[in-house]
Amino acid sequence: MTMLKIDFSPQQLSLLRSDHAGELGAVNIYKGILWCARDPAVVAFANCHLEVESKHLASVESLLIPKHRSTFSPLWVVAGRALGLMAVVGGKTFLFSTIASVEEFVVEHYKQQLPFFLELFKTF
Numbered sequence: 001m002t003m004l005k006i007d008f009s010p011q012q013l014s015l016l017r018s019d020h021a022g023e024l025g026a027v028n029i030y031k032g033i034l035w036c037a038r039d040p041a042v043v044a045f046a047n048c049h050l051e052v053e054s055k056h057l058a059s060v061e062s063l064l065i066p067k068h069r070s071t072f073s074p075l076w077v078v079a080g081r082a083l084g085l086m087a088v089v090g091g092k093t094f095l096f097s098t099i100a101s102v103e104e105f106v107v108e109h110y111k112q113q114l115p116f117f118l119e120l121f122k123t124f
């Protein structure tokens with residue numbers, strides 16, 4: 001994916017850095033699930049979400065050059081994988097509840113960022 005050259009403010013860069021961490025964690029939650037899930041419904045669910053989250057991650061990476069990404073990126077990989085594994089171990093209901101909670105958090109996270117990016121988007 002091509003890098004877009006946009007002059008983000010320090011605050012926008014900070015927000016994008018957190019977005020990158022979140023999308024990296026999300027990709028790895030589904031990879032963690034796929035490491036050990038055997039239930040076909042869970043595997044299909046995780047594969048579908050992994051595809052979507054991989055696109056989200058690629059989108060953020062097209063905006064945020066590597067030097068502006070989180071220095072803790074390896075931690076988000078490990079944490080995502082661990083959460084995916086724990087979700088599978090906890091059973092199907094726990095897994096879907098965990099994913100629902102994560103997604104609710106993500107929706108609020110992006111809603112809170114909207115005002116910081118709306119002005120920027122008007123310039124395109």
Ligand SMILES: [Fe+2]
Pocket residue numbers: 023026052053056057
């Ligand atoms: Fe995402």
